[in-house]
Amino acid sequence: MKVSQHVEHLLRQGRSPKDLLELGFPKRVVTRVRKQLREEKAAQQVKAARGRGKAIDQGEPSVDAADAVATLQQKLVALESNLKELHRRVEGLEATGAEDASLAELEARLNGTPILGLRQRFKCDCGASGFVATHIQCTKCGRETWWGWFPKQ
Secondary structure (H helix, E strand, C coil): CCCHHHHHHEEEEEEEHHHHHHCCCCHHHHHHHHHHHHHHHHHHEEEHHHHHCCCCCCCCCCCHHHHHHHHHHHHHHHHHHHHHHHHHHHHHHHHHHHHCCCCCHHHHHHCCCCCHHHHCCCCCCCCCCCCCCEEEECCCCCEEEEEEECCCH
Protein backbone atom coordinates (compact mmCIF):
# COMPACT_ATOMS: atom_id res chain seq x y z
CA MET A 1 0.00 0.00 0.00
CA LYS A 2 1.35 3.43 -0.94
CA VAL A 3 2.04 5.96 1.78
CA SER A 4 -0.62 8.32 0.44
CA GLN A 5 -3.21 5.51 0.41
CA HIS A 6 -2.30 4.62 3.96
CA VAL A 7 -2.59 8.25 5.06
CA GLU A 8 -5.96 8.55 3.28
CA HIS A 9 -7.22 5.42 5.02
CA LEU A 10 -6.18 6.71 8.45
CA LEU A 11 -7.69 10.16 7.83
CA ARG A 12 -10.99 8.58 6.76
CA GLN A 13 -10.96 6.60 10.02
CA GLY A 14 -10.87 9.89 11.90
CA ARG A 15 -7.20 10.13 12.83
CA SER A 16 -5.95 13.69 13.08
CA PRO A 17 -3.15 14.99 10.85
CA LYS A 18 -1.13 15.69 13.99
CA ASP A 19 -1.36 11.99 14.95
CA LEU A 20 -0.14 10.99 11.50
CA LEU A 21 2.83 13.34 11.73
CA GLU A 22 3.69 11.86 15.13
CA LEU A 23 3.55 8.40 13.56
CA GLY A 24 6.24 9.53 11.11
CA PHE A 25 4.32 10.21 7.90
CA PRO A 26 5.79 13.05 5.77
CA LYS A 27 4.06 16.39 6.33
CA ARG A 28 3.73 17.09 2.60
CA VAL A 29 1.93 13.75 2.02
CA VAL A 30 -0.46 14.30 4.94
CA THR A 31 -1.20 17.86 3.76
CA ARG A 32 -1.76 16.81 0.14
CA VAL A 33 -4.06 13.89 1.01
CA ARG A 34 -6.00 16.01 3.51
CA LYS A 35 -6.51 18.68 0.85
CA GLN A 36 -7.74 16.07 -1.65
CA LEU A 37 -10.23 14.68 0.87
CA ARG A 38 -11.56 18.18 1.63
CA GLU A 39 -11.97 18.88 -2.10
CA GLU A 40 -13.81 15.57 -2.62
CA LYS A 41 -16.13 16.35 0.29
CA ALA A 42 -16.85 19.84 -1.05
CA ALA A 43 -17.57 18.44 -4.53
CA GLN A 44 -20.00 15.89 -3.05
CA GLN A 45 -21.79 18.62 -1.11
CA VAL A 46 -22.16 20.75 -4.25
CA LYS A 47 -23.43 17.76 -6.20
CA ALA A 48 -25.92 16.93 -3.43
CA ALA A 49 -27.12 20.54 -3.28
CA ARG A 50 -27.69 20.59 -7.05
CA GLY A 51 -29.50 17.27 -6.94
CA ARG A 52 -32.01 18.45 -4.35
CA GLY A 53 -33.78 20.71 -6.81
CA LYS A 54 -34.09 18.11 -9.57
CA ALA A 55 -36.62 15.33 -9.91
CA ILE A 56 -35.41 11.91 -8.85
CA ASP A 57 -34.75 9.49 -11.69
CA GLN A 58 -37.37 6.75 -11.53
CA GLY A 59 -35.21 4.21 -13.35
CA GLU A 60 -34.06 0.95 -11.81
CA PRO A 61 -32.91 1.40 -8.22
CA SER A 62 -29.28 0.70 -7.50
CA VAL A 63 -28.28 -2.41 -5.61
CA ASP A 64 -27.60 -0.32 -2.49
CA ALA A 65 -31.05 1.27 -2.72
CA ALA A 66 -32.69 -2.13 -3.14
CA ASP A 67 -30.81 -3.43 -0.08
CA ALA A 68 -31.84 -0.37 1.90
CA VAL A 69 -35.48 -0.82 0.91
CA ALA A 70 -35.38 -4.51 1.87
CA THR A 71 -33.82 -3.64 5.22
CA LEU A 72 -36.45 -0.98 5.86
CA GLN A 73 -39.22 -3.42 4.96
CA GLN A 74 -37.84 -5.96 7.43
CA LYS A 75 -37.68 -3.31 10.14
CA LEU A 76 -41.26 -2.25 9.38
CA VAL A 77 -42.47 -5.84 9.69
CA ALA A 78 -40.67 -6.18 13.04
CA LEU A 79 -42.08 -2.84 14.20
CA GLU A 80 -45.59 -3.89 13.18
CA SER A 81 -45.20 -7.14 15.12
CA ASN A 82 -43.99 -5.25 18.20
CA LEU A 83 -46.91 -2.84 17.89
CA LYS A 84 -49.41 -5.71 17.74
CA GLU A 85 -47.82 -7.24 20.85
CA LEU A 86 -48.06 -3.87 22.62
CA HIS A 87 -51.74 -3.56 21.70
CA ARG A 88 -52.36 -7.08 22.99
CA ARG A 89 -50.70 -6.23 26.31
CA VAL A 90 -52.63 -2.96 26.64
CA GLU A 91 -55.88 -4.84 26.06
CA GLY A 92 -54.85 -7.31 28.77
CA LEU A 93 -54.17 -4.48 31.19
CA GLU A 94 -57.47 -2.81 30.31
CA ALA A 95 -59.29 -6.12 30.91
CA THR A 96 -57.66 -6.33 34.33
CA GLY A 97 -58.86 -2.82 35.13
CA ALA A 98 -62.36 -3.66 33.83
CA GLU A 99 -62.77 -6.26 36.58
CA ASP A 100 -62.60 -3.45 39.20
CA ALA A 101 -59.45 -4.98 40.62
CA SER A 102 -57.29 -2.22 42.02
CA LEU A 103 -53.53 -2.57 42.12
CA ALA A 104 -53.65 -2.92 45.89
CA GLU A 105 -56.09 -5.84 45.61
CA LEU A 106 -53.93 -7.53 42.96
CA GLU A 107 -50.83 -7.04 45.08
CA ALA A 108 -52.57 -8.50 48.14
CA ARG A 109 -53.70 -11.51 46.12
CA LEU A 110 -50.18 -12.06 44.76
CA ASN A 111 -48.57 -11.66 48.17
CA GLY A 112 -50.82 -14.46 49.40
CA THR A 113 -49.11 -16.82 46.95
CA PRO A 114 -46.44 -18.81 48.82
CA ILE A 115 -44.02 -19.12 45.91
CA LEU A 116 -44.24 -15.55 44.57
CA GLY A 117 -40.81 -14.59 43.20
CA LEU A 118 -39.27 -17.89 44.26
CA ARG A 119 -37.62 -18.44 40.88
CA GLN A 120 -35.67 -15.16 41.24
CA ARG A 121 -34.78 -15.75 44.91
CA PHE A 122 -33.96 -19.48 44.89
CA LYS A 123 -30.29 -20.48 44.97
CA CYS A 124 -29.30 -24.06 45.73
CA ASP A 125 -26.19 -25.20 47.60
CA CYS A 126 -25.03 -26.83 44.33
CA GLY A 127 -24.77 -23.34 42.79
CA ALA A 128 -27.84 -23.50 40.55
CA SER A 129 -30.27 -20.62 40.73
CA GLY A 130 -33.78 -20.28 39.36
CA PHE A 131 -34.33 -24.01 38.92
CA VAL A 132 -37.09 -24.67 41.39
CA ALA A 133 -40.26 -26.73 41.31
CA THR A 134 -43.06 -27.43 43.69
CA HIS A 135 -44.99 -30.60 44.26
CA ILE A 136 -48.68 -30.06 43.53
CA GLN A 137 -51.75 -32.22 43.84
CA CYS A 138 -55.17 -31.97 42.25
CA THR A 139 -57.60 -31.62 45.12
CA LYS A 140 -60.37 -33.28 43.12
CA CYS A 141 -58.77 -36.45 41.73
CA GLY A 142 -55.64 -36.63 43.90
CA ARG A 143 -53.22 -36.77 40.93
CA GLU A 144 -49.76 -35.47 41.89
CA THR A 145 -47.18 -33.76 39.69
CA TRP A 146 -44.31 -31.26 39.75
CA TRP A 147 -44.62 -27.71 38.51
CA GLY A 148 -41.68 -25.35 38.08
CA TRP A 149 -38.53 -24.50 36.13
CA PHE A 150 -36.18 -27.30 35.15
CA PRO A 151 -32.76 -27.10 33.42
CA LYS A 152 -32.72 -28.03 29.76
CA GLN A 153 -31.39 -31.53 29.19
